[in-house]
Amino acid sequence: MPEVTLREYGPAVSVPLAAEAGRTLAASGILQSATPDPAVNGNWLLRAGSRVGAVHAPGGLVLRILPKTPVDRLFFLLGFSLDPARAWRDSAEGTIDTGTYNDVVPALAHAVERRIDAALRQGVLQGYRQVEESALVVRGRVLESEQIRRRFGRTPPVEVTYDAYTADTAENRILRAAAERLLRLPGVPGVVRRRLARQRVRLADALPLVRGQELPRWQPSRLNSRYQTALRLAEAVLRGVSPEHRPTGPDPLSIDGFLLDMNKVFEDFVTVALREALRERGLTAYLQDPHHLDTAGKVKIRPDLVARTGDGRTALAVVDAKYKVEKPDGLLNADLYQALAYATVLRLPEAHLVYAAGRQPERFHEIRGSTAGPGGRGIRLHLHSLDLAREPARLVSTLREIAGRLAAVALQP
Missing domain, CATH: 3.40.1350 (Trna Endonuclease; Chain: A, domain 1)
Structure with missing residues (x-):
């Protein structure tokens, strides 16, 4: 699979690209510019802007965009804005471990996997979740209205609701979804990929998230305190900082990957740090x-x-x-x-x-x-x-x- 490396606000790179794929990439907004190369027929000039990371581009191309800011500093900015209360700047517990990687996606995958591993070290978190199902035996409370509507009053099966003590919690669903998301990204090193696959197996009792739906909500508490850092990083992977660009039009080509907008990262860090200092x-x-x-x-x-x-x-x-x-x-x-x-x-x-x-x-x-x-x-x-x-x-x-x-x-x- 061809791979092209760009640098944030760096010089344009001439890349052989089909016209339809070039137009799709230009319309996606992930680059500062994507225009036909007047000097080389069939090539496009690609220039990165403020977005850094890696994406699967049209035509089987993998785009890697390297940041100007060192990766460990970038993740400090991101981590502080996600959770300033954990003292990311001076606590080993709060520091985002990016390993030895100097690229965004490998560093992110390593950081998320290490945090998930730390969260699961004492076992997979379980909790109570309300379940409504059709059962052959009565368990919990009978849903009389549903029994009449669906079964016309006949039994069995019985429409029941009960609280199940399970690993299928919002926290575990988010961590599993983040691991699966990272496994699909280009540029994740083999050793990190294997560790992520192992974490996904540990979280197998949590149901997978449906793409396009909102993330399940969770509330910080004493019980999930060991999960909280991993959860905030996982949500950063799953929310708007990891978009899927799908241009409109007939038979659109998809652009899937993980991108950080450095404008947003810097803005969030500045405003969150000022907010915390003003609160004091x-x-x-x-x-x-x-x-x-x-x-x-x-x-x-x-x-x-x-x-x-x-x-x-x-x-x-x-x-x-x-x-x-x-x-x-x-x-x-x-x-x-x-x-x-x-x-x-x-x-x-x-x-x-x-x-x-x-x-x-x-x-x-x-x-x-x-x-x-x-x-x-x-x-x-x-x-x-x-x-x-x-x-x-x-x-x-x-x-x-x-x-x-x-x-x-x-x-x-």
């Missing part, structure tokens, strides 16, 4: 807070984070995360206009932009003609840089410092 200061944070730019309510805006007082009534500051590097002149006008719109709508004295990297130290721009700031000063737009090459503890520390700046607004007259 008695403030609340609203993520993806919906508002309207115009009085008619037709132009929607959705800031990444709005910091509010503890009761949630008063907005203090607004934050937007940008997975990009600042331009050499330090001015990203579109970002500044967006931040200014947020501050204006929310009547805030300042707004904050957090970049994945920057060329200048933290600074701000004071807006002429605006008087939302204290003492009649103009609105200030603060620019922060979060260098992803730094150690995890330093990344969290930087965001805690930014949270302190947001909290300081509450103390201003």
Whole structure:
């Protein structure tokens, strides 16, 4: 099976591809661009954007997209946003083990398998589940209405309902589905694949999930505490971060795989870390807070984070995360206009932009003609840089410092 390796926002690669397969890949949205190569007939130029991972592309092609960020750092960002309470940054219990793999899919498969193995080390979790079935003997309670509707009052069989103590729980179903999903992905090493198959056998008493249906719900508790890290990783595999792209049209070609959108990974990490730090200061944070730019309510805006007082009534500051590097002149006008719109709508004295990297130290721009700031000063737009090459503890520390700046607004007259 042919395999092509791309790099996140790297140069385009010329790949031999049928016209229909190329058009399907271009319409899928998983790449920044997919266009016919004018220099080579029958080839397409493929260029990766912010999505990293691996997919089965049309024509039997396997696409591997490598991230710019080291894989262990990427999974730190992902893990922290999934479960910050487990102290991913400094606890061996909370660290996502990616092994020695420097590619997204192998590292993910290894991490999920290791977490499932740790969760099952004390045995498969069992619990009570309500069962309704037709039985030859009475067990539990007879469903009289169902007995009359289905059996016209005749017995046996008997329509009954009872609580069964079983391994077919929501937690085990999710773990089994994640293992099966990973077994279908390209690029999973043989040793990891064999371990995943072993975990699937251990979870055989849990029913498989039906594709397309919502994931079963589970509630964190003392009983499933050893499962929780594995469950959150498994849900990341099964939810929107592992999409199946199925373009519409006659006889569509499917594109199946696992992709992480680095824009979303960075945004989630920044907003979750800020939310936790603000909570320690008695403030609340609203993520993806919906508002309207115009009085008619037709132009929607959705800031990444709005910091509010503890009761949630008063907005203090607004934050937007940008997975990009600042331009050499330090001015990203579109970002500044967006931040200014947020501050204006929310009547805030300042707004904050957090970049994945920057060329200048933290600074701000004071807006002429605006008087939302204290003492009649103009609105200030603060620019922060979060260098992803730094150690995890330093990344969290930087965001805690930014949270302190947001909290300081509450103390201003």
